[in-house]
Each structure stands twice: as C-alpha cells, then as structure tokens.
Amino acid sequence: MNKHIILLPGDGVGKEVIESAKQVLRAVATEFGHTFTTDEQAIGGEAIDHYDTPLPEATVKACQEGDAILLGAVGGDKWDTLPADKRPEKGLLGIRKTLGLFANLRPVKGFPSLLHTSPLKEHIISGSDVLIVRELTGGLYFGQPSERRENGNVVVDTLHYHREEMERIIDQGFQSARLRHNHLTSVDKANVLESSRMWREVVDEKKKEYPDIQVEHLLVDAAAMKLITQPNQFDVMVTENMFGDILSDEASVLTGSLGMLPSASIRSDGVGLYEPVHGSAPDIAGKGVANPLGMILSVALMLRHSFKMEGEAAAVEQAVKESLEQGYHTADLQMEDGQLVSTGQMTEAVVENL
Amino acid sequence: MNKHIILLPGDGVGKEVIESAKQVLRAVATEFGHTFTTDEQAIGGEAIDHYDTPLPEATVKACQEGDAILLGAVGGDKWDTLPADKRPEKGLLGIRKTLGLFANLRPVKGFPSLLHTSPLKEHIISGSDVLIVRELTGGLYFGQPSERRENGNVVVDTLHYHREEMERIIDQGFQSARLRHNHLTSVDKANVLESSRMWREVVDEKKKEYPDIQVEHLLVDAAAMKLITQPNQFDVMVTENMFGDILSDEASVLTGSLGMLPSASIRSDGVGLYEPVHGSAPDIAGKGVANPLGMILSVALMLRHSFKMEGEAAAVEQAVKESLEQGYHTADLQMEDGQLVSTGQMTEAVVENL
Ligand SMILES: CC(C)[C@H](C(=O)O)[C@@H](O)C(=O)O
Ligand SMILES: CC(C)[C@H](C(=O)O)[C@@H](O)C(=O)O
Numbered sequence: 006m007n008k009h010i011i012l013l014p015g016d017g018v019g020k021e022v023i024e025s026a027k028q029v030l031r032a033v034a035t036e037f038g039h040t041f042t043t044d045e046q047a048i049g050g051e052a053i054d055h056y057d058t059p060l061p062e063a064t065v066k067a068c069q070e071g072d073a074i075l076l077g078a079v080g081g082d083k084w085d086t087l088p089a090d091k092r093p094e095k096g097l098l099g100i101r102k103t104l105g106l107f108a109n110l111r112p113v114k115g116f117p118s119l120l121h122t123s124p125l126k127e128h129i130i131s132g133s134d135v136l137i138v139r140e141l142t143g144g145l146y147f148g149q150p151s152e153r154r155e156n157g158n159v160v161v162d163t164l165h166y167h168r169e170e171m172e173r174i175i176d177q178g179f180q181s182a183r184l185r186h187n188h189l190t191s192v193d194k195a196n197v198l199e200s201s202r203m204w205r206e207v208v209d210e211k212k213k214e215y216p217d218i219q220v221e222h223l224l225v226d227a228a229a230m231k232l233i234t235q236p237n238q239f240d241v242m243v244t245e246n247m248f249g250d251i252l253s254d255e256a257s258v259l260t261g262s263l264g265m266l267p268s269a270s271i272r273s274d275g276v277g278l279y280e281p282v283h284g285s286a287p288d289i290a291g292k293g294v295a296n297p298l299g300m301i302l303s304v305a306l307m308l309r310h311s312f313k314m315e316g317e318a319a320a321v322e323q324a325v326k327e328s329l330e331q332g333y334h335t336a337d338l339q340m341e342d343g344q345l346v347s348t349g350q351m352t353e354a355v356v357e358n359l
Numbered sequence: 360m361n362k363h364i365i366l367l368p369g370d371g372v373g374k375e376v377i378e379s380a381k382q383v384l385r386a387v388a389t390e391f392g393h394t395f396t397t398d399e400q401a402i403g404g405e406a407i408d409h410y411d412t413p414l415p416e417a418t419v420k421a422c423q424e425g426d427a428i429l430l431g432a433v434g435g436d437k438w439d440t441l442p443a444d445k446r447p448e449k450g451l452l453g454i455r456k457t458l459g460l461f462a463n464l465r466p467v468k469g470f471p472s473l474l475h476t477s478p479l480k481e482h483i484i485s486g487s488d489v490l491i492v493r494e495l496t497g498g499l500y501f502g503q504p505s506e507r508r509e510n511g512n513v514v515v516d517t518l519h520y521h522r523e524e525m526e527r528i529i530d531q532g533f534q535s536a537r538l539r540h541n542h543l544t545s546v547d548k549a550n551v552l553e554s555s556r557m558w559r560e561v562v563d564e565k566k567k568e569y570p571d572i573q574v575e576h577l578l579v580d581a582a583a584m585k586l587i588t589q590p591n592q593f594d595v596m597v598t599e600n601m602f603g604d605i606l607s608d609e610a611s612v613l614t615g616s617l618g619m620l621p622s623a624s625i626r627s628d629g630v631g632l633y634e635p636v637h638g639s640a641p642d643i644a645g646k647g648v649a650n651p652l653g654m655i656l657s658v659a660l661m662l663r664h665s666f667k668m669e670g671e672a673a674a675v676e677q678a679v680k681e682s683l684e685q686g687y688h689t690a691d692l693q694m695e696d697g698q699l700v701s702t703g704q705m706t707e708a709v710v711e712n713l
Contacts (some may be wrong), residue, residue, distance in 0.1 A: 037641040069628050089553075092550060094550045104496070123480075124479055125478055125587075126477075126479070129478045148466060152365050153557065157522070158521050158522045158523075159519070159522070160553055161517055161519050162517075162518040162553055163515055163516075163517055163518070164515060164516040166513070166514050167513050168514075169512075171521045194601070197448070197512055199443075199505045199506060200515070202517045203511075203514045226604050226605055226607075226608035226609075227603075229605045229606070230609060230612045232609075232644060233478050233479075233609065233612050234478050243488050250548075250579075251602075251605055252581055252583070254580035254581070254583050255583040255584060255609065258584045299691070
C-alpha cells in the first residue's frame with residue numbers, strides 16, 4: 006500500500022524519537038512491501054521560533070492531506086511565559102480541533118519485564134490492562150465563553166458539549182470494549198454537573214445498542230481512587246476531555262512504563278495523530294538518551310488504526326517486546342541487569358528484531 | 360469552654376460513626392473540663408425520607424447557630440435515581456455554600472502501623488505527609504449557567520471564579536504551608552483554562568506576601584502523576600474545587616488508611632464542618648463494623664481549628680495512635696496480627712486511651 010505520513014517532530018526529545026519512527030517505518034515498508042512517503046512540518050515551540058505561531062498554516066495544510074500524522078512532543082520552559090495563544094500547546098490543541106480528532110485512545114498495559122518498576126505493589130498492578138477513551142475536542146478545552154469579566158475580577162470557562170459529541174465518543178468506547186473484554190466504565194460527575202447527567206443519559210441510551218457490553222458508571226473522584234486500588238478491574242474507560250486528561254495521566258504512571266506508552270487521537274474516517282504519552286523532556290533533550298519505544302509503539306497504533314495493517318502493527322509490538330526481553334533498556338527504565346542503550350541503539354534493536 | 364456542636368449523622372455508616380464522635384466528645388469534656396452541647400439534625404437521604412428535601416430549613420438554622428458541625432456521611436443507592444435537586448449530595452453542597460465553608464482541608468498521612476496496607480511500594484509512600492487545600496464553594500460546582508439548551512441537544516456547565524474567592528483559598532494554602540514545611544504546590548491547568556491562568560497570577564501575586572514559602576506550579580495532569588510517583592515530595596497542595604475533588608480522593612487511597620482520614624471544611628471565622636473522608640458505605644451500614652477513626656480524627660480537627668484546643672486535639676490523635684499500636688483494628692484495616700474489633704469497641708479503646 007501507499008501511505009502518506011506527516012511527521013511533526015515538535016520540541017525537545019520529540020525530534021529524536023521521530024527519527025526512531027522514521028527508521029521503523031522504513032523497516033516496515035521493506036519487510037511488508039509498502040510505500041510510505043513522509044512530509045516533515047513544524048509545530049509547537051519549534052514553530053513559534055521560526056514562524057511566530059505554534060501551528061503554521063503549512064502544517065495544517067499538510068496534515069489535511071496526510072493519511073496519518075506522527076507527533077513527537079511539544080512544549081518546554083522556554084516558551085512558558087508567552088501569552089496563551091502563542092504557547093506550544095496551542096499547536097497541539099489546534100491540530101486536534103482543526104482535524105476533528107475527537108477520540109483519544111490511551112492503552113495502559115504493563116510490560117512483564119518492567120512491572121518491577123511500577124510504584125504499585127505487584128499484586129495490585131499485575132494483570133492490569135486498561136484502555137482510556139477520552140473525548141478530545143469538546144468540554145472545558147474549547148467551550149465559550151472563556152474570559153475575564155468585570156475589570157478582570159471574574160473569570161469563566163465553559164464546559165460545553167453537544168449531544169452528538171457525546172454520542173460519537175461513547176460509541177467509540179463501546180466499540181473499543183467490544184474489541185477487548187466487553188466491559189465499559191463510563192466516568193462522570195453526575196452528582197454535580199449537568200453535563201455529566203446528560204453524559205450518563207447518553208451512555209444509558211447507547212447501551213441498548215450494545216447489549217453484549219457490560220456498563221458501569223463511576224464518579225470521577227471514585228475512578229481516581231479505583232485506578233490505584235484496583236487497576237486490574239478496568240477494561241475500557243470512557244470519559245469527557247478534562248476528566249480524561251487527568252485520569253489518563255494518572256493511569257500512565259501505574260505500570261512504571263510511562264516512556265513506553267503510545268496514544269492515538271482519531272476520527273471516524275481513520276485519519277489519526279499518534280504520539281507518545283511522555284512530554285518533550287527538555288532536561289534530557291539532545292542527549293540521545295530518550296526512550297523511543299513510546300513513539301515506536303505509536304507507529305504500531307497508526308499501522309493498526311489508520312492503515313488497518315494489523316500484521317504489521319503486531320510485528321512492531323513484538324519487536325519491541327523482544328528487544329526488552331533481550332535486556333535492552335534506555336536510562337528511564339530501571340533494570341537490574343540488562344544493557345543500558347541510547348535512543349539510537351534501542352531503535353536499532355527494534356529494527357533488527359523486525 | 361462552652362461549645363455548641365451540630366451533629367449531622369446523615370446516611371449509612373454516618374449514623375454509627377457519629378455515635379463514636381459523641382463518646383469521644385464526652386470523654387474530652389470530662390477530661391479537660393469543657394461543656395459541649397449538641398443538637399442532632401437531618402441531612403442527605405435521611406432528610407429526603409423524612410422531610411422530602413436533602414437540606415431542611417431546620418438543619419440550616421441549627422448549623423448557623425453552632426460553633427462547629429460534625430457530619431457522618433451522606434448518600435446511598437436508594438436515592439440515586441431521584442432528580443438532581445433531590446439527591447443527598449445536594450444537602451452537603453447546600454450546607455457548604457450556605458455557610459460559606461470555602462476551604463476544604465484534607466490531610467493525608469499514613470500511620471506507620473498501617474503503611475503495609477498501602478497499594479504503593481513502601482519506599483514510595485514512606486515519609487509522605489500531604490495536606491490538600493481545596494476550594495469548596497466556587498468553580499464548576501456552583502457556576503451559572505448550568506443547563507440544557509437547544510431542545511436538550513446542548514449542555515453547559517460554568518467554571519466561575521471571583522478573584523476574591525481565589526485569593527482567600529490561596530491565602531489559606533500559604534498559611535497552612537507556614538504551619539507545616541513552608542512548601543506550597545499550586546495546581547491548575549494554565550495551559551488550557553483562562554480561570555487557571557488567573558489562578559496562577561493570583562498565586563504569583565500572593566507569594567510576595569509570603570516570602571518564607573517556596574511555591575511551585577504544577578499542571579493538574581502532572582499532579583495526578585506525581586501524587587503516585589513521588590507522594591513524599593508534597594507538603595501543601597492548593598487547588599480549585601473540581602481538581603481538588605479528584606486529587607484529594609486520589610491522594611486518600613495512597614496510604615492505605617482511607618477509613619482513617621478526616622477532613623475539615625472551614626471559613627475564616629473558625630466555624631467549620633468536619634467529616635470523615637470515607638462515604639456512607641451502604642453495604643456495611645448497620646452492622647457495627649465501620650471504622651470510626653476517620654470520624655474521631657475529624658473531631659480532633661474540629662477541636663484544633665474551630666475551638667483552638669490544640670492540647671485536646673493532640674490528645675485525641677495520640678489516643679487513636681495508641682489504640683492502633685495496641686493492635687485494635689476494624690475490618691477495613693488489614694492487619695496480620697492484632698485484634699479485629701467492632702465500631703463500638705474501637706471507640707471504647709480510643710476513649711480508654713484518652
Ligand atoms: C499539552 C496539553 C494541552 C494536553 C492536554 O491537556 O490535552 C496534554 O496534557 C495531553 O494530554 O495531551
Ligand atoms: C458528594 C460530592 C458532591 C462531594 C464533592 O464532589 O464535593 C464529595 O465527593 C466530596 O468530595 O466531598
């Protein structure tokens with residue numbers, strides 16, 4: 006197959022891990038006889054420095070023409086004092102919204118060889134395998150008004166949802182559950198928020214269409230507890246944008262493999278943006294020590310979701326697993342024995358195993 | 360001293376633990392020569408059943424006349440299908456708002472004899488001692504509009520803050536830090552929300568008044584991670600209402616002593632409402648097995664904050680500690696050896712140690 010992939014390295018270690026993604030793409034293309042063309046574009050702080058905006062028109066245009074997008078990471082202290090609309094994160098929020106990438110999928114599953122690095126006790130974390138499905142283009146993130154009032158003495162943000170925005174993400178949650186273990190936990194704050202009460206209604210309506218899926222409602226505060234005390238009691242969790250932001254980051258540290266976690270931001274036609282969960286990590290940027298596996302596993306997600314290349318995706322995941330089992334690890338992964346390697350060496354190990 | 364205390368048992372195990380609170384109050388009164396008068400009022404599901412409202416006028420009036428309030432717990436499945444304004448939680452939200460209890464203080468500190476019950480590994484949790492200061496009467500909880508629109512196809516909730524509401528809770532954060540280890544972590548989502556950008560400005564202004572306090576800004580998603588990976592890196596955390604709801608519940612399960620945790624909801628003149636962090640636990644209600652220590656430690660917080668009885672508060676806390684060291688524990692606390700006791704027996708042990 007021919008696929009056109011937009012590469013957005015962004016800031017910090019983003020640049021380094023995108024190089025790893027390219028190598029893996031080349032290997033997959035050779036191995037499976039595909040043609041992947043790529044187009045590299047600026048986003049985030051990098052784009053601010055060169056084009057005075059975190060999301061240049063050229064980047065948006067390129068992304069609109071791609072079959073999928075790979076993003077490294079955006080942000081860094083350097084740009085933290087700029088006004089809100091000139092901050093690197095605006096680039097990320099802008100591309101999500103412009104492309105309509107309404108569903109953020111974050112699988113959190115520990116690698117057996119890394120579970121000992123989890124902050125949780127082994128009997129708590131073992132067996133856990135959660136997929137968080139987060140609404141990504143609505144809610145408090147984009148609701149209007151979001152402004153100061155009364156001479157700057159009052160401020161409001163707006164948690165805004167259209168019923169259809171709820172329906173499509175909740176559908177995504179049910180469909181994801183069907184591909185996994187048929188259990189869906191819907192998270193809201195229905196004892197306080199009107200938007201959550203509507204959310205709960207939509208879930209209850211939708212569940213009639215998915216009689217094979219077991220549904221549970223959980224309040225967001227209870228969910229924040231249960232992720233820690235019983236992480237292996239979850240299958241798929243679906244929730245709105247801000248709750249999803251908090252809970253998915255909370256979940257991402259449970260297994261001890263933050264640097265390994267991929268994420269997908271998708272829409273219904275298959276177009277998606279794939280990025281590692283970790284940030285731009287300015288402190289270690291440019292040193293060649295970043296863990297490329299979160300990015301490489303994001304490539305696997307892209308192959309699976311956007312290109313329907315299940316075999317290729319599984320091959321990449323298998324190659325990552327084997328590299329870890331061979332004892333290779335980057336500096337972020339505390340391993341007793343094994344061999345400490347650089348970003349480049351880790352990538353080569355994966356390519357080798359492919 | 361003479362103090363008038365309003366007792367709100369509420370629902371489920373709330374009724375049982377309020378009995379424990381009464382016994383402890385009697386013991387403190389005798390021991391230290393105080394007179395505590397009490398007045399018991401209905402709230403939550405109990406009030407719905409008897410008065411068709413979760414917050415009867417009589418309860419509000421009594422609370423307005425008390426020096427402090429002790430609450431057991433509210434809520435239960437039984438009332439979960441009622442319309443929003445008739446739900447038990449509305450009683451709790453109503454009393455917070457009506458009395459202006461804008462600051463929720465949640466200390467989370469493990470008891471050495473219970474740390475082995477933590478879901479976290481011992482080297483992660485040991486030494487942690489966090490106080491979460493949560494804004495309690497603003498933000499998404501009370502902002503208007505909060506409504507359906509366009510024939511029920513659109514919904515909005517409003518995150519609303521007045522600058523003064525931010526100032527007073529942030530002041531509370533700084534003052535709490537001063538009584539502890541002079542470190543304040545302010546949590547917001549300034550890369551997305553206008554309200555968070557204003558919050559951050561207020562913190563930066565206020566910090567000039569507290570040059571002795573070290574201040575750190577943390578995004579809410581990063582805070583949700585750090586609570587798990589480095590809980591002992593926090594001293595005081597201050598945040599807005601919804602973030603505080605999620606983060607304080609997340610924090611409450613870290614030490615493995617959820618049933619032991621107290622909370623205080625206070626205002627500037629010293630009046631406060633004190634309640635255990637745990638809920639009404641309908642599944643174990645009426646069986647005499649609930650852990651009364653969260654309630655008893657809430658009595659200690661009341662003695663300290665509302666009545667300025669530091670010696671009395673410390674004596675109650677010490678009596679709880681001794682009871683645990685003597686090996687007494689309720690069913691929720693997994694202890695290898697030790698003696699499993701009922702709510703009543705645990706309370707007696709504490710009273711004895713007083
Ligand atoms: C950078 C930030 C705006 C973003 C978000 O809050 O969505 C990030 O935290 C994420 O989860 O991708
Ligand atoms: C019962 C509920 C409305 C309440 C809240 O969200 O404030 C509770 O979770 C709490 O934290 O006290």
